[in-house]
Amino acid sequence: xxxxxxxxxxxxxxxxxxxxxxxxxxxxxxxxxxxxxxxxxxxxxxxxxxxxxxxxxxxxxxxxxxxxxxxxxxxxxxxxxxxxxxxxxxxxxxxxxxxxxxxxxxxxxxxxxx
Amino acid sequence: xxxxxxxxxxxxxxxxxxxxxxxxxxxxxxxxxxxxxxxxxxxxxxxxxxxxxxxxxxxxxxxxxxxxxxxxxxxxxxxxxxxxxxxxxxxxxxxxxxxxxxxxxxxxxxxx
Numbered sequence: 001x002x003x004x005x006x007x008x009x010x011x012x013x014x015x016x017x018x019x020x021x022x023x024x025x026x027x028x029x030x031x032x033x034x035x036x037x038x039x040x041x042x043x044x045x046x047x048x049x050x051x052x053x054x055x056x057x058x059x060x061x062x063x064x065x066x067x068x069x070x071x072x073x074x075x076x077x078x079x080x081x082x083x084x085x086x087x088x089x090x091x092x093x094x095x096x097x098x099x100x101x102x103x104x105x106x107x108x109x110x111x112x113x114x
Numbered sequence: 115x116x117x118x119x120x121x122x123x124x125x126x127x128x129x130x131x132x133x134x135x136x137x138x139x140x141x142x143x144x145x146x147x148x149x150x151x152x153x154x155x156x157x158x159x160x161x162x163x164x165x166x167x168x169x170x171x172x173x174x175x176x177x178x179x180x181x182x183x184x185x186x187x188x189x190x191x192x193x194x195x196x197x198x199x200x201x202x203x204x205x206x207x208x209x210x211x212x213x214x215x216x217x218x219x220x221x222x223x224x225x226x
Contacts, residue, residue, distance in 0.1 A: 004157075031213075033213055035216075040123075040218060041218060042118075042203060042216045042217055042218040042219055043158070043203070043216040044216075045213050045214075045215075048213045058213065090157050090158070092157075101146050101148070101207050101214065102148050102160045102163055102214075103205075103213075103214055104160070105157030105158045105159070106157050107155075107156060107157050108155075108156070108157050
């Protein structure tokens, strides 16, 4: 079972460049999330989509945009990358509303902005 | 908003000993709590969860304890093995069906 698939796994960008991180899940989950993980900071929520057609800001949304393309796919876009966006990005999905809230995570995208 | 606190950023234990990892949360209305394990280079992986109507829940070699009075939960790993070496996070929904808020994690190192 694939679960949550993220692409790419690694990326190096120059300051000011743009890119889109892709995420797809095959568990038929309604909700999807983008987190970033920095050393000593745990995981912080960037944006989430509670259901297809909706998106909401999380704790650290500045500098990012998202698109919920369909139920399976949720992309994260950096319009003008900055060194402060160097991080590991995780996509996750869950089936909130059925009595459980655990999220299933992808393997992450390691992004370096130089 | 919800905050999830870390008691100890690192923990070293001897192989075969029991490990205890602690976590504190701020929202007394939180009703669902999750522990994740993250191995190096991988995404967080679900270990065990507990609802607020329970004080204790056991899995395979793991036990989660919840003390709602002091808003504290702990993860106990019995007979710790080298494969348990990882970063462990507690995670709590801010409220109801909202996204998970994560603690900063405890890095568990198992000494052979």
